[in-house]
Amino acid sequence: MAQTISRRGLLHAGAAVGAMAGASALTGCAMGGDDKKDDAKADANAANPLGVKEDAPLEVVIFNGGFGEEYAKSHEAMYKERWPKAEIKHSATQQISQTLQPRFVAGDPPDVVNNSGSSQIDFNGLVSQGALADLGDLLAAPSLDDPKKTVKDTILPGVVDAGSYDGKFLSLNYAYSAYGIWYSQKLFNDKGWQYPKTWDEMISLCRTIKAAGMNPWTYTGVHARYMSWPILMAAAKLGGTDVLKAIDNLEPNAWKHEAVKAAADAYYQLAVDGFLQPGAEGMDHIKAQTEWCNGNAVFISCGSWLENEQKAVTPPGFNMAVAPPPSLTKGDKLPFEAFRGTGSEPFIVPAKAKNGRGGLEYLRVMLSKKGASDFTRKVSSLTVVAGSAEGIELGPGLTSVTKMIQGAGKNTFNWLYNSYYRKLERNLVNSACADLLAKRINSAQFVDQCQKGADEIAKDDTIKKFKRV
Structure with a gap:
């Protein structure tokens, strides 16, 4: 519609x-x-x-x-x-x-x-x-x-x-x-599924999806940082936006905040429980998104350019929709509706x-x-x-995007470390996400790896530093 x-x-x-x-x-x-x-x-x-x-x-x-x-x-x-x-x-x-x-x-x-x-x-x-x-x-x-x-x-x-x-x-x-988790509303209507608002609900639905012979998630392994977006959104919702400011400002142990660790642990569970599409590790963003459009996976993390980028291959009636990442706990500092805008x-x-x-x-x-x-x-x-x-x-x-914006109200947020220090996201965090989702490292090692990358940049006098207040 x-x-x-x-x-x-x-x-x-x-x-x-x-x-x-x-x-x-x-x-x-x-x-x-x-x-x-x-x-x-x-x-x-x-x-x-x-x-x-x-x-x-x-x-x-x-x-x-x-x-x-x-x-x-x-x-x-x-x-x-x-x-x-x-x-x-x-x-x-x-x-x-x-x-x-x-x-x-x-x-x-x-x-x-x-x-x-x-x-x-x-x-x-x-x-x-x-x-x-x-x-x-x-x-x-x-x-x-x-x-x-x-x-x-x-x-x-x-x-x-x-x-x-x-x-x-x-x-x-x-x-x-607007960044979030994308799915086909038609598929959800046909199956009688509801988008999960909590992580427990997400895991429960993933089990249902897998039992039905479908892949719950796909992702772009070549640009694995796409999965850092829901991780950081979940961390900000759990621990508050000061978690993101600390990361932007290269503060010591910012990536090791318990909220970031909890979020990484949640998304690591997708890999451990076999909820990621086999072969996704080698896919670029277009391949992964096309797999999703073709019904070979139910969820994918992306931004609101997705509809336009995939318009040539999206099946009629697919009815793509987006929602914020599920809340990790009932005590999250920001509501489920909060997202990165x-x-x-x-x-x-x-x-x-x-x-x-x-x-x-x-x-x-x-x-x-x-x-x-x-x-x-x-x-x-x-x-x-x-x-x-x-x-x-x-x-x-985009209709779904506007609904997500309206639902969030003032509960939108952003991070800037990717703009301040491109290498940190595009190289170091990207590599850590790829290792996490391929189960080469666990969530504790993930935050350690990201923090090590941030510390390297903080100590590099040839890189100009910026302060977010």
Whole structure:
């Protein structure tokens, strides 16, 4: 069934929105932008508050992942309507770091970069080298929809904080992503099953599923960190969000908190009891998600881009749905409805962009209601623009996401360690999750392994540190 989003429902999405993580080190490469003079600049006025030079070319590079690239072409067309003399160069790649890192080092980056995906450029390196433009002028500019409101007034709470480093807003996380456990509502209706709200109920249902000859869970073994998401969500619900802040701040023994250990122990049980699909250890995310869509497993951990990413292979009537991870105990500090809600798809304007003012203007176009609603229609994802999805008919997956947002109310949260220190999640935690789910280590060894990785980063003076308050 389709559903339309109400203003009330979308405003409930005002979670602490965080940045997605990046890849590969830029440390040691001179990429600072403080000495750059932006010659593609005009005098600012009411009609042109960001001082865009009307005939300056604009280069946009998009991560061609779960959202594809077509939405960006629409944004580019909207920019062209405003600045018809500007020539726009569009390109898309899944290899952001490999493609663009040499250009950052050479001082010849694009004007706008969708720095996302498994090969994104490490934000820690970009920030420490001064390679990103301050987006503060964008926030202060009047919105395209209502000149009486600034752009900052139109976006959901938490977006600015999550994209800020050392007090500067450097990254716009455009999509709003909700993370949870996905299943087929049609299958549940056919079997008479109810989604489990407690871990005991989850284990009981997994036994029922296995007895019926089905695999309860699948996961992407290649990107095993996908399973760290429900582990950390369960830990935050059990022990409170201070558990996550301690991890973000690289505090000693943060990963060894009893709530993290309990959550890891719960998900380790899935492996021990044989509830994971055989062969999942070798699957990438598309393979695992396709196995799930084909009915070869009941549950999978993912974010709200899943519906769009799998639309080509999802069977008619599958009716995908998402729910928060089950509560571990009756005494959890946060209710069952709590989940991780965060911004994703980070967009940046390089400090040495030839048309930095145009880059800011492009982001202003994206943050208009027209730009945001078009994105939602094309890729089945919410944006961080408040109220922009009102009246849009949604697929079953995103309809389920909006219900989860409404159910959580203010009980949404996020972590930032993956943005601050990409290596920690993408390499070290990913490896620990892979070992845990393959039963090469147990839950106690899992938290030890994650803590060891965090301690290594904390002691590394070449890595810039950030403080979450």
